[in-house]
Amino acid sequence: MSAPFFDNVDRIDYEGPEAVNPLAFRYYDKDREVLGRRMEDHLRPAVCYWHSFNAPGLDMFGAATLDRPWLAGSDSREACERKLDAAFEFFEKLGVPFFCFHDRDIAPEGTTLAESNDHVSRIADRMAGRMEATGVGLLWGTANLFSHPRYAAGAATNPDPEVFAYAAAQVKHCLEVTHRLGGANYVLWGGREGYDTLLNTDLRREADQLGRFMSLVVEHKAKIGFDGVLLIEPKPHEPTKHQYDHDAAAVHAFLQQYDLDRSIKLNIEVNHATLAGHSFQHELAYAIANGLLGSVDANRGDPQNGWDTDQFPNSVEETTLALYEIVRGGGLGAGGFNFDAKLRRQSVSRDDLFHAHIGGLDALAQGLLSAAALIDNGKLAAFVESRYDGWRGALGRRILDGASLADLSDHVVANAVDPAPVSGRQELLETVVNRAIRR
């Protein structure tokens, strides 16, 4: 079987909120200006290669279910070329500006690293041609340092330095390929960097190994002149019991400890925030407050499940709060919204891939429009601004400028200070958000 693979689907267009065609956007209108910027430039959406073109619907209880004809003979180079055709046909018909890949998604693993690298390079040559012809760009590349059995005990944090060396060699090549393809970012998800039991683990040593690994990546990026952004993707657990890149705050501390906080930013994934017991909004707000926001994986989780369900975004409240933080924080810069999302195992029709991405893009677009309404009416920002008024006054400035505990004690006694509680207005503010949501 060869292209076209999606011959019953044409290019997906914006048809407006009243459209009846299921294969059309209701809200995602890429050229529409929102707060002075095109919708596409705010969102910079990307389709992922792994879930969308590699995953056949397997789970640990059952066989492949999805209709993925390009995967027949999946370890061969021919199959990878077919997969490339299917992927680019999909990117073009959906009309997204970006995609993302792991080295092992696009090309098979060889018997040696040199052979694997050669497979990746050859597919990348072909990919470069398709990117040129379609105008679809690479949001980020990444190396798969978790599937092969050699990585069962981690990559950089492995007790065996030969595994560290192998992972370093794999990242070197994937970073160079990402650079050659003009990637806007390079992602390092900590795959199996964590532990299954502390009984066999030296935490101090593994942290130093991970710090060393990241420093080597930063060094090589500079050496080859890659000006994309390096990103770590926090996740608290799965596949290990405890992942070192637990959440945005843990990665921030790690970056500071190894003097990497000006060299590496964060790729925040919605589902990973949920797994860490945070909201998506929290992880974004933390990253933005610390100058660390790089990019986003848009896939959500299920609050009832403790694993990475990787579902397409569909909560407009969640996308609204996220985009409120992102837009007010200055936007995504070189980052974007990657759909690191997979279809449910029963979504067996080939065109389900379109329905999923159309719904996901519309949910992001609704979130963007709603966030713009919140920014335009300014109610939340004005409330937050006035809530901290005291800190702009004499006492606030004195505290921050170095008043001692004794100074403050004297101040309280001398002035008979007796502060009265002030309403935090949470319910009112929640209603302000609901009223702005575009459904």
Ligand code: XLS
């Ligand atoms: C897994 C991660 C992974 C990264 C890329 O949970 O989300 O898909 O995004 O390696």
Ligand code: NI
């Ligand atoms: Ni991800």
Ligand code: NI
């Ligand atoms: Ni994930």
